[in-house]
Amino acid sequence: MPRLNKLLMQISGILAVIVIWELATTYLHLFKPVILPPPSTVLVSMIAMVGNGEIFMHAGYSLMRVLLGFLVAAVVAIPLGIAMGWVREISYVIDPIMEVLRPIPPIAWIGLALLWFGLGLNSAVFLVFIGAFFPILLNTVSGVRSVDKKLIEVAYTFGARDLEVLRKVVIPAALPTIYTGMRVGMGIGWMCVVAAEMVAVKYGLGNLILEASNFLQTDRVFVGMITIGILGLVINVIFQLAGDRVFAWQKGVSKGE
């Protein structure tokens, strides 16, 4: 019963916003449709865009770009992070470079992205890469460094050599933290792909929003934003659920047993 109550309250919050929004626009005419169209209009456009597949096309582009950039970031950042976490000397060399680059917001790389890769897929992928890279790297480094020293000693008492310790103890122990970095990286990558699509490429949800805005199609702007929000949420939930399954050993309690 309390769970049902909680659900009802959560839904009622969203419903309230929609109802007030609808009242303020359709009935009280507080805003011009180009500033704030009623939710019903947004819904109608959304249904139309789902019906003709337009929204799937844009979402598909965005997802593909974010996935590519994310994968490249993971493939580069995870091995680098493991090396930095495991070998002090490597991190002495790399750390200063990272400290200089890290505070630069990913969006600020758009200028370079356009110069280096021009308009097109590569620019967007590059921007996602920049956004996803640092969270993955930093989490990997800290995951590797915070592995319980006792577990490493245990491995040594069994005669393990350094690389075996790395492979059989350090990396498995660091995986949950690395995974958290991937989840955060994916979230930031998703923001970056939208930004990139507003400048550097055709199609994609960011592009949809910008074009709709240029044509004063505010309802389509909303459809784009809502889709971005929903997909971001879905991606995060998928990451979370998959992580809970894979890293069940980490939890104090196991579910479903």
Place this chain on the structure above:
Amino acid sequence: MAGDIKLDHVAKEYQSRGGSLLAIDDVSLEVRDNEFICLVGPSGCGKSTLLRMIAGLDTVSRGQILINGTPVVGSCPKVGFVFQEYTLFPWRTVQKNVEFGLELKKIPPQQRKETADKYIDMVGLSNFRDSYPHQLSGGMKQRTAIARTLAVGPEILLMDEPFGALDAQTRNILQVQLLEIWHKEKIKIIFVTHSVDEAVFLADKVAIMTARPGRIKEIVDVGIPRPRVRTDPEVNQIRDAILKSLFTEVKKLSDH
């Protein structure tokens, strides 16, 4: 005899910014046959340090440690170590934890499984093969750790207060089980404990260490046939003697 241990005037000095700290000063000790040695001593006297040096986890500062006549350099599976802390790999099941050392030895999976099964049965965890460490009680975790160490067939088993974190009941049961295993596996055991009770119940010989810098103060031959009864007058007598000897060392600590 396989796995003979000889500590020859071993000393350990820790260097730190504030200078150096002499943790162990001149310890000589020999363990032969399949002896069960318990090491007792006041806190901070260097018991863990001594075990860690025998296991090759720490280096000696002076003197040498010989196993089968060769000086210890680094760790090897011949010398097993059971830590006081729970040290199971949390991402591995009981079965996979016990197979850990066998994987390192490149034993094929089928044989690995059979060996692991044998030791899991030996410590009485057959029904928990597929459990993860977080699903086990403290006693079960230490039993798994013991099985993991035994599975690689060590000649020497070093145990650093392995039952320290357990309740008295579980402790007593594990002590009995450990003696059975020791008897079956024919290995040497050096067992560090804070409990003189435990030492007298388990050991052939109890080595008493002095307060820091640690030295061997005396070695008491227990010499009571097993199974021992904890309330036996003979047991009481030896326990009292050890306690008295230990007390003067502990007192040194509080006098400083």
